[in-house]
Amino acid sequence: MIIENTRITIHKSNICLVGQGTIGSLTRTLIALGAHVHVAARNPVQRAAAYAAGAESAPLEALPELLPRMDIVIGSVPLQILGEDLLRLLPAHALLVDVAAPPGTIDRDAAAALGLKSIWARGMGSRAPVTVGRSQWSGISRRIAEIRNDRSGS
Known part of the structure; x- marks a missing residue:
């Protein structure tokens, strides 16, 4: 989904995963593909797992500092964390991929209003x-x- 919807490669891109729970293996895969992976998670155990896998990890409260330099944001938390206030911080080229159950991590309506490309990829x-x-x-x-x-x- 990422490759199909961006003009950049995963290699050397800045990717932020919001949540680390059941998609922890995605962190390792993205790192193996050469991405600069940042994980923002509430749970310190999940942040430690992300760090152990080779990602930078941070609490959710650090999203305002992380988002302005991200190329891709992947949300896996079934709670809308990325609202208009945080989405405004993203670069215009950023791709948003929401893999969470409803309501999803990303306010997709706000993303569309801001001209950001957003995909709800929860059909796995x-x-x-x-x-x-x-x-x-x-x-x-x-x-x-x-x-x-x-x-x-x-």
Whole structure:
């Protein structure tokens, strides 16, 4: 999707991933392709994983400093974090790719109003349903176990 929708290569581009949860492997892939990867995440464990993979990591509060130099922004958080105020900070050529479940990370209406190219690429389940289902079940089953542990410990 990125290659099809930009005039630049991934190699040497500045890419910001907003969120590091289930798409952590994307961080490693982008680094392997030669991108300068920055991960902005709420969770310090996710930021540490991004750093260990070779990315620069920062809390979400650092987005205003990061966004002005990004070529590509990938959102994976199912909470609209990138509203008009943050989108205004991006260069005009920036590509926005939202892979999150609704409502998505990116305010796509605001992006369109600002003339930014935005793609909602959350259809991966239809392309690789077994892999996506396995990945989702991994997270769901882990959360169920956490809930059970919390209830049995109280």
